[in-house]
Every structure is written in C-alpha cells, then in structure tokens.
Amino acid sequence: MMAALGISLRDPAAWVFLAFAAMTVASALLVAVSRNIIYSAYSLLLTFFGVAGLYAFLDADFLAAAQLLVYVGGILVLILFGVMLTHKIRDINLSNETTNPIVGAVIAGLLFLVLAYVSMRTDWQVVDRGPATPTTQEIGRAFVGKYLLPFEASSILLLGALIGAAYLSRHERKKEA
Amino acid sequence: MAHGHDDHGHGSGHDAGHGSAAPGGHDDHGHGGGHDDHAHGAAAAGGHGGGHETHFQPAGMSRGLAVLVLALGVAGGFFSLGVTGHFDFGGRVIDLNDLFDTPWPALTVLCLPLVAAFVQIFVGRKLPRRGDWVSTGAVMVGLAISLMMFGRMIGIYDWQFQRIHEIEWIGLFTRSAPGQPDVTSFRIPMGILIDNITVIMLVVVTLISTLVHIFSMGYMVDEPRYSRFYAFLSIFTFSMLGLILCHNVFALYMFWELVGLSSYLLIGFWFEKKSAADAQKKAFLANRVGDIGMFLGIVTFFYFTGQITYAGIFKGVAEGAFSNHMGLLTIAGCLLFCGAIGKSAQFPLHVWLPDAMEGPTPVSALIHAATMVAAGVYLVTRMFPVFTPDALIVVAWFGGITAIFAATIALCANDIKKVLAYSTVSQLGYMIMGLGASAYTNGFFHLWTHAFFKACLFLGSGSVIHAVHTQDMREMGGLWKKMPITFGAMLLSTFAIAGVPGTSGFTSKDGILGDLLFAAHHHAALWPIVVFAFVGAGLTAFYMFRLIFMTFTGKPKVQEKFDHAHESPWVMAAPLVILGALAILSDKGGWFQELVGPPPSAASAAIRMDLIAHGQPVVEEAKESAHEGGEHESAEAHPSNEAASAETSTSARRHPYEDPLEHEKHPAHTTAMIISIFVAGSGIFLSWLTYQKKVISAPKIAAALPGVHNLLLNKYYVDEFITYFLVQPFLALAYGCARFDLKVIDFTVNAWGYFTVLCSRVAGLFDQKVVDGTVNGTADVVQSAGTALSRFQTGRIKTYLAWSVAGALLLVGGFHLVTNWKHVFVRRPAAVVEPAK
C-alpha cells in the first residue's frame, strides 16, 4: 500500500522527507493566509528551509546550499527590510489585508487540482541514474560549457539589477530632498 | 545690255555720292565702323537736344549733314563692293557671290533684328540710351548686307537669277517593308529663296526700317516705353524679312501672321487711347478675314500639288495638278488674293488702314505705307504664275476700285495722316491693279518707288506733327519757312506721287497705266479700270497738293501753333532728306525693268490660254520663244555644281529681261504718258486754284453737292456698312446664340444639375442612414465592446494575474475535461522505471 504511495514508510528517511514536505506545505500555507506580515515573512523562512530539504532529498546538494545561502541569507533579508521600510515600526499590528480571498482561493484551488491531476496522471519517463553523485562539479562544468552564455548573461543581469536597484532608491531620495 | 548697265552706274553713283571701285570700297569699309560709332554719338546728342530745341540750329544741322554724307558714302561703299563681286581683305580675296551661294548672309539679315528684339524686351531699359542703338545697329548691319547683295545683283545682272537654300524641316516616314529603309512620304522643306525680287524687297525693308529707326530716335524720345517701341520695330523687321526670304507658302503664312502681330502691337502702342486699342483690334480682325481666305488658298494649292514651296507649286500647276479642276485654280488664286486684300488694304477690307494711323507716325511710315502693306503686293507678285487670267481680272478690278475709291475719300480728309493713309490705299490699289493687268514689272516697280516717297511723306507728316502737335491740316499753314527741310523732302515726294515727269512715281505709275491701256485693248473688261486709274491719278495729284498747300503754304491758321513750330532735329531730318532724294532717284538707271520680269505663267501653261499674262494669241510665237530662251537660260543660270556657279560669279554673262511685247506696248505707253501728264497737271492746277489762289471755293462745291460731300466725308459709309451688315448681324447672331445658350442649353444643363442634385440627395440619405449606419454601428459595437473589455484593464496587476491564471486553467483543465472526461477520474497505470545503465 505504501508502495502505491510511492514512499516506503518503513524507511526512516521517508519520515524525514514527509516532515520536510509537511513543513514546507504548512509554512507556505501560513505565508498565504497569515494576517501578520511578519509572520508571513518568517513562515517564508521555513518554506525556504523545507524546499532546501527537498533539494537534498533530490540529491541536489549544491542547490540545497544555494537555497539556504541565497534565499534565506539574501532574499528573505531583503523582504524583511522591505517590510520594515514600508511600515511604521511602531504600528502594533502590521496588518496584511487580503482582498477577494474567496476568488483567490477558488483560483488557487483549481490551479492546485489541475497541477496535481497532471502530476498524477502523467506517464513520467522515469530513469534510474544510479548512486547519487555530487552535483557541484557537474553544474560547474555545465556553467562553463553548455550554459556559458546564459551564465554570463545572468551575471550581467545581476549587475544590472544591482545598479538598477541602487538607482531607484537613490533617485527617489534625491527627489525627496 | 551694256547701255542699261551704264545707266545703272550713273544711278548708283548718284546714290552713293561717289561710286567707287573695289579699293575705294575697301577704304570705305575699313572706316565704316568708326563712322557708325560717330553717327551714334551724334545721334545721341541730337536726339537729346531735339526735345528742347525750338529753333533751327545750323550748327547741329551741318554736323548732321556731315554724318549724312558719310553714311551715304559708307552705303555706297557697300553697294560698290557688291557690284565688284570680290573683296581684297589683306591679301585674302573674299568672293561676294557667297552672299547668295551660302544662306548665312541672308540668315544674318533675318535673325539680327530678332536678337535685337529679345535684347530690347529683356534688358532694353537698362541699356544706355534705352537700347535704341541695339535695334538700329541690327537693322543697319542688315542694310549693309542688303546693299552688298543689291550691288551683287546689279553685278550679276541676270533677270532669272535665283538661289534656293533649303533644309528638310519636317519629314514623315513610312516603313516600306521590313528591312528596307524608310521612305519619306511627306516632307515640309524650309529654306530661303533669293532672287531679284527678294533682294529688292530686302533693300526696301532694311533701308526704310533703318531710316525709321533713326527717325524714331527723335520722334519717340519722350516716350516712356521707348525701348519697347524699338523691340516691336525689330520684331516687325524680322517678320517682314522672313516673309520675303522664305521659299514656301507655309513659312510665308507664318511670317505673314507675325507681321500682322507686330502691326497689331505697334498700332496699339499707345493703348491707353481707346481709339488706338480699337484700331489695333480692327486691323487684326480685318486681316484675319483676309488671312482665312489666304489660308484656304494655300491649303488648296497644297492639296492639289502636294507642294508648299513656290517652285513646287508652280511646277505642279504647270504639270496639270488642276487639270480636272480648272475653275478651282481661279478660285484658289482669288482665295490667295484675299490675303493681299487684307494685308494691302484693298477695297472691302481697307477700313483698318486709316484707323491704323492711331499708331506712332514712324510706324505708319514703316508698316502702313512702305513695307507691310506691300506684303500683299509681294504675295501677288510672288505667286503670279498661278493666277489664271480670270483671277487676274478679279485682282485688277479690286485694285482699280480701291484706287479710285480711296482717292476720292482722300479729297475730303482733313487729318494729314488720314490723307496719306487713303493715298496709300489708293497707291496699293494701283499696284494690285497693275499686277492684275499683267503689268508685273511695273506693278512691282511701283511698290519700289512708292515705298520711298510714301515713307518720306509719312515721316514728313510725322515731322510736322512733332512740330505743331496736331494732325489737323486746317490748323497748319505756312510751315515751309519754319521747316524747310521737311517741306523740301515732302514736296519732292509729292511730285513723285502726283506723277510729275522726272520723278520716280511718274515712271512707275506711267508704266502701270501704259500696261493697263495695252491690256484693255485686248480685254474689254479692263476698260473701266483704265478710267478709274486715270481719274485716280488726277485725284491723287489734287489731294496731295491740297495737303502741301494746306500745310506748308499760305498763312498760318493757328498762330500759336505756328509760333511753336520748329524744324525737327537732324535725326528726323536726315531720313527725310535721303527718302526725298530717293523719291526722285529710285527709278533711275533702267535696271529695274531689266532685272524684274514676269515669270512664265504656270496657270496659263496649264490652261493653254494666254490672253492676259502675255498678250494676245497673235504674239504667241514671240512669247513662246521668249519662254524657251528664258527656260534655257534658267537652266544655265541655276547651276547646282560649283563650276557653273563660279562661271556665273565672273559676272561676264548678263541676262537682262526683254519684254517680248515691247513694240506692241509702245503706242499704249505713249498715249498713257500724255494722258497722265495732262491729268496730273490738271489735278495740280485745280488744287493750286482751290487751295492757294482760292479762285475755286471748296466749301461752295461741297455745299453744292452735299450728298457727295457727305458720302466722301463719311468714307462711303463702308465702316457703317460693315458695322450694320456684318458686325451687327454677327453680334445679333452672337447674342442670339448667347440667349440660346442661356435659355436652352443652360436650362438643360441646370435641369440635369437639379436632377443630379436630387439623385445625390437620395444617395446621400442612403449613405447617411444605411452605409454610415453600418459603419457607425460597427464602430459602436467596437466601442461598447472596448468599453466592456476595458473594465478588465483595471491597472491592477492582481486582476491581470487572476484572469490569466483562470484562462490558463480553462485552457488546460477545461479543454482536457471536455475532451477526456471519461478518463479524468480513472487511475492511469503507474510509471515504469527503467533500469540504470
């Protein structure tokens, strides 16, 4: 029966996986529905952690590390900065109002249903790739080999984003002054 | 022949002052340019002084006389050069036969006035002296070349001399067969014809034109449109030279119309005056009437002969192009003569010429006395071979009626220029009459002599008008003391026109009268013409001396005008002197009669009936032999190869014209001479009695014959006749047409218009309601749809996202649900894992 689920409950690792999956799902739900934006932000932290765990289960060690470093260390900090910069910190209730929750829920629910249906009903061409190997070396080869051009383009994009963000902020300050 | 040439030498020597041989000619030529310049400078001084001069100035006049003598010397030099035939120019001998053997001298004469006209029109006013020297210089160069040609003509002395320079102007090709060269199916040549008539006309036109140009420097000096006047004069000179140089009727017609145009421009030169503007229109329209006939005549000849050159037409007619339509040949000749009626102011269409006196007096002298009106005579002369005897009778009758008719009107005219105008009409009538009576040589001879004395009379009248500022002879009188030069020149010319023996006019008119008398002996229809001619000669003498007596002798009628009168400046007097001299001298030498002879009649050859053109059948043999000889000589005298041309150029061979009917004509000429002397003398005597001695009272005669007097005063009511019987009916017809146009055609048009408007209203309604409705409906649908759809464009990102996600769901999920609804809820088999490699 468990086999039909695609998971072996007798394997402890499976429980670990389920825990990560549950944490991811729950925290994502909390991000979506929490009334307090600070809560949402911290739930998002948990979601990122969970996703990093899932990466680990998928033998993507480099990505798991990158997820932690970039998302948790970078993006989430940025989001928290955004929350704090756009709210008066003395506000007791950092409200996080919602509009049309029913419409959103219907659309999101239908979306999940369709995605789940597609996931479950598709005849995936799954292959066994053998024992897990470190991916960092492979990714590195791909970056300097097949994906060299996107890699360089993304670096330029990052530079542009950096300058653009700085410019946007600075420009507004000047305008204020 | 030799005798004739000696006579000519005498004459030319007189003309030139000192007829000189070739070396002398060279000298004259060498200094010619300098003299001309000096003449211009002097003319400038005289011209400017002329406006303020009130008294005779001996100093200026003597200087003018010096220049005059020098100019005559130069002219004589050119003439002598031509006679000599070659010209030693620093060792290089220039053969003056090239004047005729190449077209360029003639073309130079032709084109210089045209260039001058353009210069005058565009930059004339900015030039010094307002550019009069441009036009005058151009025509002076033409005169020099013409004089050389004239001299060369005298030197060659061949009455059948002829040169044709021709190019193909228009050629229409037809393709005969593939690969074969094209065949010219229709060609219009263009070229110049130079023969004795042409050369004589060239001299007439350039000489009188030059003198008129010079005269105008004094006469027109106060004119604000001075340079334009000279431009017009140049245009006229160009047109007239083209008319006499061209060798085909096509070009003749074009220049004919150009001459008409320049006449129009010059008559209406003072277009501010309504009478001048009316006169120019009248002249133009009257000429149109004649020109239509002439055009039809040209077309007729072209239709039957297929040729437009004179020679081609003559050849075609002689070879029987009209052999099936002999009546048509007469009609064609008459149609051609219509042009002459218009241009030479013959009887029904003469009305424009007296009115044309509204133009400046130099113009009257140049155009309406000496040259342009002679174009009609020139036309008849040139086309003489195609006139049938019947057509010539018609020509003679028109000329005779005109001669007597105009002379009677001149009796009662008081305007000095009107008298001269009617006198011109009358004299042109004599020329036409002479040509019609086959007096070819003398008719054309009268053109030559008349040009000089009539130009002199007109310029003299201009001088008088310039002095007294009136044209009415009743306000003049006694002017001979004030204006001796004008009086002298005009008196000489009056002697000439009256036919006093010894003058040029006597010779030419007597020639016409004698030939007429001779022709009338053989053709009874000409007897009335003879009577007209002799009576007209007497009347001419009468009214011309009436003019002299009223103007120059007796007591001044208006003392104020007499006191202000003065002799004209020498730029005006010098042409008078030259023309006055030519009035006496232009017939001397006898060369004219020996160089101008009637060409063989193509029409008569075609008809085989030669009553008029060359006498009675009794002299048929003489005529035949003359023709054969003429043709024989012609063949030799028109060589196409260089050798023969060189032979001609030695002027060793002379071919004067000898009238085969000389002896038959002699008695008639004697009779005519006696009669004409008597008639002219009695005319002068009666005039003297009436206007000098006052023995006969003109008013009493007028009172005694009120009907006649009124008839003459009103010019036979021809103008009124034309007005009532031609102009008014035409106007009535025009008004009728206009009314028809307004009432019927406009009504129809308007009805159609209303109908169309109605239709368009209906169509407009349809358009508005149906078509526009459709369009607007479409637009409305689009707009409302856009409005509805624009609600989706809330600007809120979330809405867009919601819709796009919903749409994606609909596409993916909905589509799948619809197509595979049976399998949606059925579990698919589990995925298969392939083993690792």
Next chain:
Amino acid sequence: MPLAVAANNMPVASLEWFLLVGAFLFACGIFTILTRKNAVSVLMGVELVLNAANVNLVAFSRFVKAPATLGPAGIELPKGVDPHLVYGAPWIGGNVFAAFVIILAAAEAAVALGIILGIYRNLGDVDVDQVTGMKG
C-alpha cells in the same frame, strides 16, 4: 511498480510527491499574489511560485530521462574527449536551470524591493490595488 529506495538508488519519495509539494507551493504563491494588498506580501508570493518551479525542475532533473546530446549542435569534440567532462552530465540541466532561477530571483527581489520603496515614497503606501496607472 513502486519506487523502492532499497531496491535502487532512487530518492525516498516518488516523483509525484515532489510534484504535489511543488503544486501546492505554487497554488499558495498564486493565492498570496491574488489576495494580498501589501506589495511585500505579493513579493513573497512570487518567491513561493519560484520555489515551486524550482522544486519541479530539480525533481525532473533527478527522475526524468535526460536528453542524449550534450553540446551545442554542430560542434564536434576531438576524439577521445568525454563530452560529459566538457559539458557536464546530461541530466544536470534541471539543476542548472534551478540555479539560474535562483539567480534571477535574487535579482528580481532586489529590483522589486527598489520598486516597492519607490511606490511607498510616491504614494505613501504599498497597496498594489492603489497602483492602477495602467488602468485602461
């Protein structure tokens, strides 16, 4: 046939689990974006969506059969050179894609935050429902 960890080298859970988690994350992200007024929350939703996509990418990379070819078309390596060593393993494409998504997410977050601050300074609020400048 169920996936057994012990039997082979596959992950403890089957592909569908990962896909379901990804789908749920995606739905949550969409819900967040649709319902939140706060721009920062919307940004969080976007991050959720991106993570969902990443999970799917990595899962496919791990489970699904990779393409045979590695290098760019038309370029042949010298003989004896292992294309895997030059271009990386064929199956690593999904991981690389996910890495790019992370890179883009970082950039997007920075720019988005700049925009949010701009909106805040201009409008005094970060309510995305107020930002209707593109209303038709």
